[in-house]
């Protein structure tokens with residue numbers, strides 16, 4: 267291991283785009299005490315996309331000859347830089363700070379035991395009680411050394427990675443999962459706010475959800491290679507893990523885990539929404555992000571593009587029977603709403619419908635809940651899509667268009683009422699020719715048919731198969747058939 271000392275020019279990196287600002291409660295900065303990561307030589311180094319990022323590409327000269335996991339630059343002046351920065355902020359500025367430590371290194375890698383750099387940073391944070399959020403992301407049991415300080419920082423959260431409970435998944439070593447479960451339980455016991463990041467979700471035992479719940483952690487975030495690598499899986503596809511594990515891009519087990527955790531009644535979030543799902547603590551932070559403040563509180567009233575109160579004539583989508591006890595929506599690992607402004611025939615399913623997602627309608631949605639939709643940004647339809655955990659035929663596909671005074675009422679396969687006011691149902695004519703050798707699931711997906719019939723891709727103008735097929739492995743015919751075989755064998 268090559269270790270060099272490096273004098274950094276700054277220590278906080280402002281975030282204006284990317285993964286950490288996509289959630290309902292975005293981060294403002296990241297902080298990495300080290301360049302490079304000692305865990306890069308262990309299992310997570312097989313898929314860690316930090317090795318593809320500029321932070322490593324433009325590493326200090328002394329590390330240039332080293333590969334990921336073999337070289338570390340210690341930012342020797344990190345604590346001083348942080349101390350100066352926080353002291354130079356006004357109290358109002360500090361109250362807006364939401365810091366993620368770290369995205370490109372593990373602040374508690376083994377070297378931290380000798381260097382104590384993260385410890386000094388944590389001690390700097392402990393001098394202030396007015397920041398909005400500090401998330402410390404690690405997979406290392408060494409973090410237990412600092413519980414004594416962390417528990418006294420009112421805005422600190424430990425985010426601890428446990429990708430699986432099956433030690434066989436540790437293809438190249440790393441902190442044992444059994445030790446990690448114990449570390450989380452110890453953090454909770456010590457009074458440290460703790461979330462578990464199942465990121466990425468790797469193959470696991472049927473008891474994984476129970477074991478996670480038993481840790482007592484306050485919240486859970488699940489991520490997958492396709493949802494969370496910042497490139498829809500394209501980054502992971504360049505890394506060794508994708509060659510070692512053929513089913514690396516399958517999200518199904520992660521969705522099922524999300525559903526099990528939601529059914530257990532714990533707070534569970536998905537990918538960017540999950541990581542960016544810790545609500546604002548201070549009023550200054552909330553005011554600093556007015557466009558996302560709609561998500562404050564819970565998912566009872568999610569308002570997208572919508573001033574408060576919603577304008578007259580807005581569509582209101584109500585899930586479940588009003589007045590019933592609230593519970594996680596059962597039976598739909600995937601559940602979303604798209605505001606549809608077009609159709610892109612190169613993609614399948616929800617992706618072929620062009621428009622923004624209604625954030626928050628997701629596997630953690632609760633019923634009953636109401637969602638207010640207004641016609642903005644030029645969308646022509648809203649498209650409600652639920653992928654059932656049972657069989658394809660149970661999926662829910664409800665395209666609607668705005669229609670003052672009209673109502674739509676449908677029921678999911680398992681009896682959940684969906685009621686939409688100021689809307690009319692748009693019918694989807696059936697396509698049953700299985701054209702161009704496509705798997706039947708593609709041509710029967712109502713999302714696709716909706717695009718065909720409402721955006722002009724019909725008859726001779728239908729795209730050829732090469733244009734239509736998404737190059738991602740996760741959507742190949744092979745993958746689809748493999749999934750179907752697996753389902754049959756279960």
Ligand code: SF4
Pocket residue numbers: 303304305306307310311314315316369370371372405
């Ligand atoms: S601990 Fe995190 S930053 Fe370090 S190699 Fe593993 S995934 Fe990458």
